[in-house]
Amino acid sequence: MPVNYIYILIMAGVSYAIRVLPLTLIRREIKNKFIRSFLYYVPYVTLAVMTFPAILNATQSPISGLLALAVGILAAWLGADLFKVAVLCCAVVFLSEFFVL
């Protein structure tokens, strides 16, 4: 349906506008201490909020999700890089659902 293309273009336009406006318009160092601190904390807060409890619902069983969370935290704590942590989490889920759950 051609109308779908209009929907898609609106979605694309809004998605890009949200991403491009701050990045192109904010050219200066933000001096305000509160805003600086707020922006510093934003990524950690967003990612943490999106990780838990969503990870429990991403897998077939919440227990394998919880295991992946525990192993992921431990591995990242011990200094594993992005790729290793991600692969470890996948392996934990695959193995735990294959053998145990």
Next chain:
Amino acid sequence: MKQHQNHIVIENMGQAFREGMRDGVPIGLGYLAVSFSLGIAARNAGLTPFQAFLASLLCNASAGEYAGFTTIVAHAAFLEIALVTLIANARYLLMSCAMSQRMYPGISVWHRLFMAFDITDELFGIAISRPGYLNPYYTYGAVLTAAPCWAFGTALGTVAGNLLPLRLVSAFSVALYGMFLAVIIPPARKDRIVAGLVLLCFLASFGASKLPGLSELSEGTRTILLTVILAAGAALLFPRPAEPGEEESANVSFSGRQERGEDK
């Protein structure tokens, strides 16, 4: 000076690009799994595989696209789909603000325009977790690996529905969360405030998903609400010193940080 700054980035271009491509691999794998299920949602919304491919290539947003597709099913007004997309993607606005503070002085507007295109949770996460100024070529490398996976995965999901065994989908889908952990845990180890904040976020997010009223909101809306409240609370109670650690390391990666008067 502008010459000088650009020169520094171009020196690191090849290496940064390769590192980006490498770090884009786990993201791409996670994207394949997630976008596959997104493709199924697109099919339910009546989109053709090509339309689903196009939507993912242009929008690059899981929650945002999903919300959009459910709006298309309802044959909603154009304004409504614009609003739904805005709300579901509002966190990218915050991420873009955060990125604007990590641009090297004198960066060209083209870099800004291209770097904005694929600000996602994951690609933002890996870019911002590197010390110093953001390197555009690192972002381009990661996008080049991850974005096609996202678009093709969506199309594949639209075509093939339930071909992948459930076990594999289940395992793939935690790759994204593993990446989130790799971004948030190392700073939490170094900084007790961040550690406490991450723990608080887990608890608050869990609470919000169970509480009546809050739990009825969409996941995207809950994420925005919690992000604004918790990050603002942390900023009020624990303001960062004027020169945070990541700025200091900027000196190391882009030797010599001059004054920031870049917008001429």
